[in-house]
Structures are given as structure tokens and as C-alpha cells.
Amino acid sequence: MLLIHCPYCNQTLPEAEFTYAGEAHIARPSDPSSVSDEEWRDFLFIRTNVKGPHYERWRHFHGCGRYFNAVRDTVSDRFLITYKTDDPRPELSKLLEKSK
Amino acid sequence: MTVLTHAFTPGPIVASGPVKLTLMAPVARFSLRLRAANIPAVSKAIGVDLATTVGARAANGTTETICLGPDEWLIIAKPDDTETLVKACADVYASATHSLTEVSAREVTVRIEGERAAELLTIGCPRDIDTIPVGGGCRTVIDGVTVVLWRDAEQSFRMDIWRSFALHVIDLLCTGCKEFAAE
Numbered sequence: 001m002l003l004i005h006c007p008y009c010n011q012t013l014p015e016a017e018f019t020y021a022g023e024a025h026i027a028r029p030s031d032p033s034s035v036s037d038e039e040w041r042d043f044l045f046i047r048t049n050v051k052g053p054h055y056e057r058w059r060h061f062h063g064c065g066r067y068f069n070a071v072r073d074t075v076s077d078r079f080l081i082t083y084k085t086d087d088p089r090p091e092l093s094k095l096l097e098k099s100k
Numbered sequence: 101m102t103v104l105t106h107a108f109t110p111g112p113i114v115a116s117g118p119v120k121l122t123l124m125a126p127v128a129r130f131s132l133r134l135r136a137a138n139i140p141a142v143s144k145a146i147g148v149d150l151a152t153t154v155g156a157r158a159a160n161g162t163t164e165t166i167c168l169g170p171d172e173w174l175i176i177a178k179p180d181d182t183e184t185l186v187k188a189c190a191d192v193y194a195s196a197t198h199s200l201t202e203v204s205a206r207e208v209t210v211r212i213e214g215e216r217a218a219e220l221l222t223i224g225c226p227r228d229i230d231t232i233p234v235g236g237g238c239r240t241v242i243d244g245v246t247v248v249l250w251r252d253a254e255q256s257f258r259m260d261i262w263r264s265f266a267l268h269v270i271d272l273l274c275t276g277c278k279e280f281a282a283e
Binding site: 062 | 170
């Protein structure tokens with residue numbers, strides 16, 4: 001079982017308490033009626049599907065209930081970092097350097 | 101359609117063996133949500149200094165609180181204190197906005213105690229029980245069901261379980277007790 005660090009509880013806890021919530025940092029268009037059908041489709045459905053470090057959202061469902069962001073390597077399942085939703089997106093190069 | 105739910109009569113469930121299970125008497129329960137800035141005012145109103153670390157507890161007499169999330173607390177009180185507590189919070193609402201919801205009927209509480217109580221929990225709880233300090237607690241999961249676990253002593257726990265899942269979880273704990281008895 002994966003162990004995931006919840007940035008709100010500040011504890012590293014078993015995966016069974018968490019749920020996956022898709023790719024992170026996808027902003028909803030501020031004025032939906034002004035975007036084209038293609039842009040709206042991209043917002044709704046088109047994801048990067050990365051092989052490697054992936055910015056994604058998780059929710060501490062059976063715990064504090066909060067959504068947070070994480071960078072997880074989709075190949076090794078290793079978490080590089082987890083951070084609060086209002087924290088800035090961490091630089092990938094720095095994360096990779098730190099994890100070496 | 102009216103569905104008759106289990107009566108949940110308080111009393112012993114498993115009375116002997118290395119772990120005893122007891123269904124506890126009903127208590128008043130409240131879910132409290134508020135922003136950090138309003139914590140002092142609401143703490144004063146309910147008479148308990150709300151803890152701000154997730155999993156930490158604070159109590160004053162029979163009123164107990166546990167911090168379940170960065171902006172969420174669970175309050176347990178005597179059923180008789182319900183009105184006083186609701187009124188005290190309503191009085192500070194204008195200056196300290198919060199949400200106080202009575203959820204007394206939502207859960208039942210099972211006391212789990214005995215020399216192997218912590219071990220029994222591992223039947224369905226993936227969290228490392230040893231990391232929960234005595235006098236602390238947490239919201240976690242047992243066999244797919246969200247529960248609130250209070251650790252009162254090294255081998256004494258209270259588990260708040262939503263009523264509709266309670267029969268399943270209690271049954272699971274009973275199975276564990278039978279396994280201990282069969283060893």
C-alpha cells in the first residue's frame with residue numbers, strides 16, 4: 001500500500017484513506033460562454049496522461065476531507081511531493097534533483 | 101418508504117475475552133465548521149479551547165472536542181447540554197460566523213477496551229494504531245467505512261460509526277473477538 005503525506009494533517013498515512021481526483025492545475029475558464037466548443041472540450045476531457053512525474057489531485061477522504069496536490073511518478077508510483085491546494089506549483093527540475 | 105433501523109440498545113456486545121465491546125449511551129454530537137480567525141470567540145462560547153492540530157482533542161467537563169480537519173471539529177456533549185451549547189454559539193454568530201450542525205442521531209459509539217484492543221482494530225483499519233497518541237484521535241477508515249476513533253487509554257478506544265454502517269462494523273469487530281477467543 002502507498003503511504004501518502006497529507007499536507008493538512010501533516011502525517012504520512014495509508015493510501016486507503018485517500019481518493020484520487022485527477023490532474024491538478026486545470027483552471028476552469030472564467031467566462032465559459034466566451035470559449036469555443038473545442039476549448040471547452042479540452043478543459044473538460046483532454047488531459048496530459050504523462051508517463052513519469054504527474055501533477056495530480058488527491059483527497060484525504062477518510063480523514064480531514066481536504067483536496068491537495070501531489071507530484072507522483074506514474075511509472076514508479078513514487079510521490080515526489082504533496083502540497084496544499086493554494087501553494088504554487090513546484091518546479092519539476094528542483095523536485096527531481098531533491099529526489100536523487 | 102419508511103425503513104426501520106436497528107434500535108442500538110446501549111449495553112455490552114462482547115462482555116468477556118481479551119477485548120470487550122460496549123455500545124455506549126447516546127450523546128449529543130455536533131459538527132462545527134469555522135475559519136481560524138473565529139476560533140477564539142467560538143471556543144469561549146462553548147467553553148472549550150478548540151485544538152488546531154488535526155487529531156488533537158480538548159475537553160471541559162463532559163464537553164469534548166476533536167479537531168478533524170483544518171476547519172472542522174466534532175463536539176460531544178451531554179444530551180441535556182444541547183440547548184445551552186446551541187444558544188451559546190448562536191449568541192456569538194453575528195461576530196464569529198460559523199456552522200454548528202447537530203448530528204447526534206448520525207452515529208453510534210462503541211467502546212473497545214481490553215488488553216488486545218489496539219490489535220483488534222487492525223482487522224480493518226489501515227492506519228498504524230501506535231501513531232495515535234493516548235488522549236488523541238483521528239478520523240480514519242475501517243473496512244471501507246469512515247469512523248472517528250478516540251484513544252482514551254493505551255488499550256481503550258471509542259469508535260463513532262455512522263448508524264447505517266454500524267451493524268457491519270460491529271459485526272466485523274465481533275468476528276475479531278471470536279478469532280482472539282479461538283486462539
